[in-house]
Amino acid sequence: MKDWKELKPHKLNQFPAMQDWEFEELKKSVAKGFDKRMPIVVYIEDNGDKGIIDGANRHRACLESNIIPLIREFYGTYQEAMEFILKTNVRRNLSSGQKAAVVLDMDEVINELVEAASVRQGNRTDLDLGPQRGQGRTREFVAEIAGVGHNTVTEVMKIKKEDPELYEHVKQGTVSARAAYDRVREREIEADEKLSMQRRAKQLLKKAVAKALEDQKDELYQLALQTVEDTYSNGLSEIEFKLKITKI
Numbered sequence: 001m002k003d004w005k006e007l008k009p010h011k012l013n014q015f016p017a018m019q020d021w022e023f024e025e026l027k028k029s030v031a032k033g034f035d036k037r038m039p040i041v042v043y044i045e046d047n048g049d050k051g052i053i054d055g056a057n058r059h060r061a062c063l064e065s066n067i068i069p070l071i072r073e074f075y076g077t078y079q080e081a082m083e084f085i086l087k088t089n090v091r092r093n094l095s096s097g098q099k100a101a102v103v104l105d106m107d108e109v110i111n112e113l114v115e116a117a118s119v120r121q122g123n124r125t126d127l128d129l130g131p132q133r134g135q136g137r138t139r140e141f142v143a144e145i146a147g148v149g150h151n152t153v154t155e156v157m158k159i160k161k162e163d164p165e166l167y168e169h170v171k172q173g174t175v176s177a178r179a180a181y182d183r184v185r186e187r188e189i190e191a192d193e194k195l196s197m198q199r200r201a202k203q204l205l206k207k208a209v210a211k212a213l214e215d216q217k218d219e220l221y222q223l224a225l226q227t228v229e230d231t232y233s234n235g236l237s238e239i240e241f242k243l244k245i246t247k248i
Contacts, residue, residue, distance in 0.1 A: 001042070001071045007059060010043050010051025012081055014105035016098075016172045018057050030061040039072040041088070043081050053081055054088045078109050082145055096148040097170050097177025100156040103146040105171070114141050155181040162187075 001007075018026065029035075040055035040062075052059055053074060062069045074084065086099065094102070103110065114137050143153045159180045160167040166183065169175040 004071055005063060007042060007052050009056040010053045012085055012106050012109060013053050013056055014102045023057060026057055027061045027065055030058065030067055031065045034062065034067050034069050036070045039070040041072050041074050043074045053085050082106060086146060095173060095176065096152045097156055098173050099146040100142060100148050100153045101171040103142045104156060104160060110138060110141060114138050152177060159184055
C-alpha cells in the first residue's frame with residue numbers, strides 16, 4: 001500500500017492507547033525488523049474509506065523507526081470488522097468492563113447497526129420502540145459483540161453516562177467496572193439521602209413558619225382585644241381608637 005504513511009486508526013478502533021513505556025518497548029522490537037506474522041490490518045469500506053483496525057501502535061512505531069510494515073486489507077461489514085477487532089485484541093487481556101467500554105465507544109456504528117437490525121426485524125427504528133426499548137437493544141447488541149454479560153454492559157453504560165472521567169479509567173483498565181459502578185451508586189445513594197434531608201428540612205421550616213405566623217396572629221389578636229378593652233375603659237374617642245388600631 002503506497003499511502004501507508006497516511007493511514008489513521010479507523011473509528012471502530014477504540015482500544016486504549018499503549019502506555020509510554022510499552023510503546024518504547026514496541027519501538028525497540030520493530031527497529032530490529034517488522035514481524036510479518038503480525039501485519040497492520042486496514043479496513044476498506046465499500047465507499048473506499050479506510051483505516052487501521054489492528055496495529056495502530058505498530059504503525060506509529062514503524063513511522064518513527066522508518067520501517068516499512070506489512071499491510072493486510074480487510075473487507076466486510078461493520079459488524080464483521082468489529083468482531084475481528086475484538087477477537088484480535090483478546091491477546092491484550094482486556095477485562096469484561098474494558099471490552100464493553102471499547103464497543104460502547106463505537107457508538108456511531110453501534111447506533112447504525114442497532115437501527116438496521118430493528119428495521120429488519122419489524123420495520124421499526126429504536127425511536128419507534130421508545131428510549132427504554134432502544135437502550136435494551138443497544139445493551140443486547142453490545143453484550144453480544146463484546147462477549148460479556150448484559151449486567152456488565154448495563155453497569156458500564158451507567159458509568160459512562162454519570163461519570164465520563166471514571167469511565168475512561170475503566171476503559172484504560174486502571175479501575176474495574178464493578179468498583180466504578182459501586183462508586184457511582186454510592187454517590188446516587190448519598191445524593192438521594194441528601195435530597196431526602198433537604199425535603200425534610202423544608203417541611204420542618206414550613207411548619208415552623210406557619211407556627212410563627214399563627215403565634216403572631218394570636219399575639220396581634222390579643223393586642224387588638226386589649227386595645228378594645230382599653231378603649232372602653234379609658235373612654236377613647238372613635239378617632240383615637242382608629243389611630244391606635246392603625247399603629248398596630
